[in-house]
Structure formats: structure tokens, C-alpha cells
Amino acid sequence: MNKKVAIMACSVVSVYLTWFINHNLGLGSIIANGIVGLIAILTLPKDLAGVSYTASFVGMSSMVVVPSILATLIAGVLVGSIIILTPTIYAGVGGKGGTTAAVSTIISRLIYSIIG
């Protein structure tokens, strides 16, 4: 249970932090992803660093796709949920995290367009 809460927290914080560095600080998505990944590997255990890095991909989205803090929150919860639900699927395939992030981003965009 605590592990799931930690995954969810890491996901939400990571998405927001990447989005903030990307758009508010204007450093761009690649550097934002790199900074969040670096913070994650320096401060978190290995598995949670992986979760944070995966969630960070969502924050690389453009303003059109993830336009607000609420959208980052929705996307963060979604990517956290998908990570919790799919730990073993395609484990070890490079890009699994990115695919998880892309699915989360597309679903959260749909949800945000309904409620936003």
C-alpha cells in the first residue's frame, strides 16, 4: 500500500516538475526530462527513480496537450496508475516507459477536454 502511494506521489511530482521546467522555466522538454531524471537518481531508490523518470516523459508534452497544473495532476495520477497496474508487461524493452507515458498523456488529454 505504501509503495503504491509512493509511486503515485513520485508520478505526480515528476510530471509537474518536468512540465514546470519545460514551460515555466522555458528550458525545453529534453533538458527538463534530464534534470528530473538526474534529481530522481540522486534522491530516490532505484525503482522509484524509474517511476519518476517514466512519469517525467508525460511532462515533456506541449502546452496544447497538457495546458495547466490540473492537467499535469490528472496525467500524473494516470501514469502512476498505469505503472502500478503494468509492472511486468514488456519489462526490459527499451521505451516501455515512454509508451506508458504516451498512453497516459492521450487518456488524460481526453479526460481534461471533458472536464477542463
Added chain:
Amino acid sequence: MNTIIIILVAIIGGIVAYYISHDLGKGPVVGSTIVTLGSGLIFTGLEYLGVPGTVELAIVATTAGYAGMVSKKYVNNMTQMVVVSIISGVLYILSTNLFVGIGGRLGTIAAVSCFAFIGLKRLICYKIPSFFERDDCSF
């Protein structure tokens, strides 16, 4: 941007991530992060210095860096990683206008590259079993 430069950058991004991840034993997140941050800083810096089009190369290196997170179970050595990186570079070129702005797009390209390589390897293992060493086909 020149196709050959894109492919070369993809190869470098992929093998650096793979090397840090497996040969240095730092793990896939560290390997990919170093490639992402390094390429982001280098190529963005070059763009600021007046070299046009280099930001795209950062994206290419990052995509290959994500592919470099692949497990040794599927990609056994550096030569195979070069092939995965080339596939990711080609797919990047082919998918330039697809899903632009969607977070995870580059990772998805990396995943497709890895799946394409794994499929190709399975096919070769099936048709020409002597092509790879025995352990390479045990995935």
C-alpha cells in the same frame, strides 16, 4: 537535417546509454538520463551558438537513449544496440509529424525500435540458427 547525421547521432545516443546501463552497471535510468541531459545541454548550447537545427539532434539522441534502456536479455551486445539505434533513427525520421507534442512519443518510437529488432532477431534465430551465438536466441 541530414539523414546520415541523424543516424550517427542516434547510434551514439543508443550505445552511450547502453554502455552506461550495462557495461558500467549503472542501470537504464542513469544511462538514459545522462544521454538525455548531455545531449540536451550540448545541442541546445550549439543552437545558442548559432548552429541551426541542432535541437532536433538532441531529440534524436534522447530517442536512441530511451532505446538504450533495453535489457541485455533482448539486446546482448553493442553491435545489436547499434542496429536498434539505427532503427530508432530511421523511425524518428519517418514519424517526424506524428503525435507531435504528446509526452512519451520518443519513448514509443524507442519501444517500436526495440520490438522491431526483437522480431527481426527472432526471425533470424528461427531461419538461420547459426547466425547468432546460442545464448543470443534464448530470450
